[in-house]
Amino acid sequence: MESQVGGGPAGPALPNGPLLGTNGATDDSKTNLIVNYLPQNMTQDEFKSLFGSIGDIESCKLVRDKITGQSLGYGFVNYSDPNDADKAINTLNGLKLQTKTIKVSYARPSSASIRDANLYVSGLPKTMSQKEMEQLFSQYGRIITSRILVDQVTGVSRGVGFIRFDKRIEAEEAIKGLNGQKPLGAAEPITVKFANNPSQKTGQALLTHLYQSSARRYAGPLHHQTQRFRPLSLIARFSPIAIDGMSGLAGVGLSGGAAGAGWCIFVYNLSPEADESVLWQLFGPFGAVTNVKVIRDFTTNKCKGFGFVTMTNYDEAAMAIASLNGYRLGERVLQVSFKTSKQHKA
């Protein structure tokens, strides 16, 4: 279902009188900006500082992957004054930062209907320009972005591209209308389908990410551990650290409560927005997780900065701890350890 944003009740059209939008409600459409094509390594602080140079910021957010904490390359800025939002578009849109040219525009009202509206197109004639591709697709709706991928050396089209529509239903109609069709004068039909959704990161992506960051840290001796065919080999291949048996486990709890038997792990420095799904996704790739719990403030319902995870197998729990302790999730560095009996007392 569609959410109506800023509109009046359904029925006879209301006149655009001065009463509309003047009863204290914020008109986000004039102050809220979306910023795209940010350099991958830009931090929240740098983002805030760049857009704060224009005027007072009500709020801003660099959007990051929930699990890996990596920047997703876009963000939102909400100015106090609509004039500053306008100024930010005029002065910062098109700014070149490193290899990127950032795009600054008004954010559309958030709605489920605008999500998952990005299409992947292949089999395009190599001679087709971006503009021609847009003309082909524009009959199905409003195009937000389009891109044709080119060979990095020759600059020649690779025959594949992306089209983002304003609405998902527009994208669906474009698939129905254009998938398998030959553009005018083309020899081959094109393929049109929904683009892979990057937000559906898997545990594999987390492990790859951990492996890459630890490979940089430890630079070297990893490859020799490959292809040891223990059940844990999938994990072991990606782990930077060998686990040395069961030494030093005094005071560490092997729990057997209602949450199920297993090894209880203490996770510290979670963000106030953290939820159970983050813990499942962080620890799941390492093995059997039977329970996760985010500790929240009773009144605000925000995470108090820590949580617990119960894992069935010692080896997998130890591997998760070795890999995730010290892991940087956005601006935060996680502390991960077996829960001690001390922490349990109160």
Place this chain on the structure above:
DNA sequence: TAGTATT
């Protein structure tokens, strides 16, 4: 036949 736009 793959870049990254909805908090």
